[in-house]
Amino acid sequence: MRALYTAATGMMAQELNVEVISNNIANMRTTGFKRQRAEFQDLMYQNLRRVGTNTSDQGTKLPIGLDIGAGVKTTGTPRIMSQGNLLPTEKELDVAIRGEGFFRILLPDNRTAYSRAGSFEMDADGRLVTPEGYLVDPAITFPQNASNISINQQGEVSALLPGQTASTVLGQLQLARFVNKNGLEAIGDNLYLETAASGAPQVGNPGSEGMGNLLQNQLEQANVNAVTEISDLIAAQRAYSMNAKVVTAADEMLQATAQMMR
Numbered sequence: 001m002r003a004l005y006t007a008a009t010g011m012m013a014q015e016l017n018v019e020v021i022s023n024n025i026a027n028m029r030t031t032g033f034k035r036q037r038a039e040f041q042d043l044m045y046q047n048l049r050r051v052g053t054n055t056s057d058q059g060t061k062l063p064i065g066l067d068i069g070a071g072v073k074t075t076g077t078p079r080i081m082s083q084g085n086l087l088p089t090e091k092e093l094d095v096a097i098r099g100e101g102f103f104r105i106l107l108p109d110n111r112t113a114y115s116r117a118g119s120f121e122m123d124a125d126g127r128l129v130t131p132e133g134y135l136v137d138p139a140i141t142f143p144q145n146a147s148n149i150s151i152n153q154q155g156e157v158s159a160l161l162p163g164q165t166a167s168t169v170l171g172q173l174q175l176a177r178f179v180n181k182n183g184l185e186a187i188g189d190n191l192y193l194e195t196a197a198s199g200a201p202q203v204g205n206p207g208s209e210g211m212g213n214l215l216q217n218q219l220e221q222a223n224v225n226a227v228t229e230i231s232d233l234i235a236a237q238r239a240y241s242m243n244a245k246v247v248t249a250a251d252e253m254l255q256a257t258a259q260m261m262r
Helices: 002-026 226-259
Strands: 039-041 046-048 066-069 072-076 086-090 095-098 102-106 112-115 135-137 145-151 156-160 166-172 174-175 185-188 192-193 202-204 213-216 217-218
Touching: 002 072, 002 226, 086 095, 095 102, 145 213
Parallel strands: 095 217
Antiparallel strands: 039 072, 046 066, 086 217, 095 213, 102 112, 102 135, 102 174, 112 192, 145 156, 156 166, 174 202, 185 192
């Protein structure tokens, strides 16, 4: 019976939907995380009576058709790249992006990754790195005993060096933006990679060429709304349950048919 297979596609689609929602909820406190949404499309139809076909030799046509659908499929899980809330911190190497752009991160294999998470650290050589130890690109190195580190909205990094009374500029943070942010490939660790779908990165200083600006001592929180996710979860559970009931009903109909043929 066709209904069994149609309902099965619905159950599989809602199972994936719940998995996406659970990942969103799990990352509610992940810095710079962007929530995902499952999107669906209906499958092909079997046309038993095609709309618009002739019904007589006089040229009358069917005003409606008779189509039987085959179920649903998942087409993608795009990320919602909206701005997350900014949370003040007391850490001078915490930097949030307000607006467009991604930090550029140099991976150990020399690939460039991109991130919205600005929870930076300083390694043993005084270099600005991510919590995993990946270098921020362009590289910025803090001399030993540097103090009063300052990062302005345009990404200029400065610090007070021993024996000096005025701050010294140590480097410049840059941002990258993409034509299609949803085309980036997520690889974990709050990092994304460029793909053919995202387009090439456009690199520039914060506050210029459509780039966002930077805010020191702040971090961008995940753009996950707990109320929205819970309501979506309830709706997905109900849809799964309804598809399961269709499977049960179809099974009972098959049993009734089999008993009639005995």
